[in-house]
Every structure is written in C-alpha cells, then in structure tokens.
C-alpha cells in the first residue's frame with residue numbers, strides 16, 4: 001500500500017538523538033540522551049525516519065538547508081553508500097549555518113542554480129519512489145517555530161514528475 | 177477519478193486575461209486581450225482554472241499573497257458567492273503589494289497569526305475536496321521567476337488533514 005502521510009509543523013518538541021545515533025550505528029546500543037525532551041514520535045522524528053529509510057538514492061532539492069539534525073541524517077546516508085545528490089539555492093547556501101559546506105567536504109555532490117531567481121523547491125526523493133515535499137525549509141526555525149506542512153507520497157503520478165524535474169534542474173545546474 | 181496533478185514554475189509566459197475576464201462574467205464575450213503572450217495553457221493558467229472551479233468554499237492559508245491575477249481570481253469567487261476564508265502571515269501582509277487589504281475591503285474574511293513565527297503554509301482548499309499545496313507563494317516573482325512546485329490532489333488522506341489544520345489555525349487566529 002502506497003504511503004500517504006501529512007506532517008504539520010512546528011513539531012512538538014521531542015528528542016531525536018537516539019534515532020540519529022542508532023542510524024549512525026557506531027556499534028552497540030547508543031548511550032541514552034541526557035536531555036529532558038520526550039521520546040515520543042513527533043513530526044520531526046517522522047520526517048527523519050522517512051529520510052533514513054533510504055537504501056539506494058536520495059535526491060534533495062532544497063532552498064535552505066541549515067538544520068544540523070537533517071545534515072547528520074544526510075551524512076549517515078552518504079556514509080552508508082546511498083547516492084545523495086543535492087540541488088540548492090545559490091544565495092541561501094552562502095548564509096551562516098548552511099549545511100551545504102559540510103556535505104561538500106564529505107564528498108556529497110552538490111549543485112546550485114546559476115541565475116538570480118530563487119531555487120525555492122523543498123523536496124526530497126527517497127529511492128526514486130517516495131516523495132517528501134511541502135512548505136518546510138530544512139532549517140531549525142521552520143521545524144521548531146513556523147507553521148509548515150510536509151506531504152509524503154508514493155503515488156507514481158506525483159513521484160515521477162518530481163524525479164523528472166530533479167533531473168532537469170540537475171543538468172541545468174551543471175557547472176561544466 | 178481523483179485529480180492528481182503536478183505543476184512546476186516558473187510558468188511559461190501565457191496570457192490569462194481572457195480566462196479572468198470570462199470568470200468575471202461582465203456579460204457578453206470579453207474583448208480579446210491585445211498583449212502578445214501566447215494563449216496556450218501554462219502552469220499559471222492551470223492553477224487559476226483549478227481555483228476558479230470553486231462553487232461553494234475556498235480556504236486559503238498563505239504566507240505571501242501579492243499576485244494581482246490571483247487576487248482577481250479570489251475576488252471573482254467571493255462575488256459569485258463562494259465562501260472565502262484567508263489566513264495569512266502578519267509580517268508579510270504589511271508589505272507593499274499585498275493583496276490582503278483589497279480582499280478585506282471587499283468583505284472577505286481574513287485572519288493572521290498573532291505570534292512572531294512565520295505562518296509559512298501555501299495551500300488552498302477548493303470546495304473542501306481539492307487541495308492545492310506546494311512551495312509556491314502567491315507572488316509574481318514565484319510564478320514568473322522562481323523554481324517552484326504545486327501539487328493538486330483530491331485524495332481524502334491529504335485533503336482531510338489540511339482541512340483540519342486550516343480550522344485549527346483559523347480558530348487560533350481569531351482575534352476575539
């Protein structure tokens with residue numbers, strides 16, 4: 001059955017440390033996080049779980065990417081051998097706190113638009129079959145303060161056009 | 177069969193004057209628009225058509241609303257007797273070019289968030305059964321310059337949570 005899920009933000013506060021530490025899998029059970037946040041599911045942990053489910057590929061097309069937790073999740077996937085490709089906005093990526101520099105240092109392929117208009121998408125495609133899209137920029141303010149939505153879908157009528165659009169943008173943003 | 181449509185922006189340039197003039201229905205056939213833009217369908221005219229299909233209700237939850245054409249479309253619906261309700265962002269609505277003042281002058285119900293975090297949604301619900309959501313703010317830059325997406329869906333798994341979220345935000349933004 002196709003996944004059809006809607007997440008609203010701001011997310012209720014919840015601890016995502018163990019989720020991320022487990023995904024990083026440095027051997028053994030991760031030490032319990034000392035923070036006082038509840039361990040229950042929240043919109044943010046659900047988003048992280050969907051991303052961390054990637055096994056083969058992850059396409060990211062993101063206006064803004066500064067959330068350290070989402071940065072950690074993407075790095076884990078890269079280390080696991082998932083093929084990660086990122087397209088981002090040329091103006092936003094230069095701002096303080098952007099995760100884009102970290103991703104590049106790790107060898108993740110990143111491209112950005114070459115024109116002045118905004119690359120304003122905020123979508124991810126997991127294993128070419130799950131689309132995650134909405135109003136949510138990948139920033140701490142968006143996750144923890146703003147009113148935002150994320151829609152998760154596996155229906156091919158939605159996933160296919162976004163995949164095609166990603167490939168189009170990826171080629172257009174080729175610096176060579 | 178449920179509508180499932182994806183629109184990408186920037187929209188190809190196309191003339192939407194006749195589409196809007198016809199919807200305004202001032203009697204007789206509207207005069208042909210003298211502008212040189214092609215009359216073919218484009219992402220923007222498709223978006224307008226979906227909105228103009230409203231017969232009973234239109235819920236709008238919009239961070240930014242400054243497109244004059246989209247403003248005209250919403251005014252047409254209001255004049256036709258469609259119940260229009262708008263929630264918008266308190267900071268953005270004060271900016272130059274916002275359509276919010278026009279809507280209020282016409283008697284359309286508008287509310288805004290009372291806190292400092294962004295009301296960053298960009299969705300519309302037509303007749304409680306069609307959801308229009310994505311990255312696209314309702315501004316001329318977004319429509320004609322930026323890379324953006326809009327997803328249109330009638331599956332209840334998506335529409336119902338957005339309707340509930342609208343009602344929640346509508347009550348929270350009640351100034352009384």
Ligand SMILES: [Zn+2]
Pocket residue numbers: 015016017033034035036037
């Ligand atoms: Zn914790």
Ligand SMILES: [Zn+2]
Pocket residue numbers: 191192193209210211212213
């Ligand atoms: Zn024209």
